[in-house]
Amino acid sequence: MGSAEIINILQEMSFLILKLSAPMVLTALVLGMVVSLIQAITQIQEMTLTFVPKFVAVIAMGLIVLPHIVPSFESFTKTLFFKISHSGAGGR
Structure with a gap:
């Protein structure tokens, strides 16, 4: 797994975290105001x-x-494990 692939995975993970936490953060923001x-x-x-x-x-x-949230995390985790298992190095 190359550095470009790892950066891509980290970008996907960051976007997913932002997307899934946004409803709670916006709720706290609006209610706080x-x-x-x-x-x-x-x-x-x-x-x-x-x-x-x-x-x-x-x-x-x-x-x-x-x-x-649960299906989104499940889909991301399955995709991540698939990418890791088929990365060519095989964990070696």
Whole structure:
């Protein structure tokens, strides 16, 4: 397996991680902005008010997109193992 192939695999992996984590990150970002706006308007400065809703929303979003995440990781892993086993060197 050459360095070009390894770089290609790392690029695919990085893109997959970004694509699959985006729903949770965007959920936390949007909810954090909304909660911060509400805190600024009402002048309530409670730390748990920022943490708990984001935590619950990120977990819920993770459960919602889980049926999409698992097959994507499974497909990437199968492709990766296939590329490794057919790389020519055979692990030697």
